Amino acid sequence: MARNEYYEDGEATKEQCPRCGDTFLAAHGDRQHCGKCGYTEWN
Numbered sequence: 001m002a003r004n005e006y007y008e009d010g011e012a013t014k015e016q017c018p019r020c021g022d023t024f025l026a027a028h029g030d031r032q033h034c035g036k037c038g039y040t041e042w043n
């Protein structure tokens, strides 16, 4: 499990995870990822 991705802060605007609601998505290049539930959103 890649723990370092959990709380990685992206420079782009943070979006909240639609599943968790209280978790921010971490920006990874062309996608945003929720380290809590695994939700991924592509830009």
Ligand SMILES: [Zn+2]
Pocket (backbone or CB within 6 Å): 017, 018, 019, 020, 021, 023, 034, 035, 036, 037, 038, 039
């Ligand atoms: Zn989530």
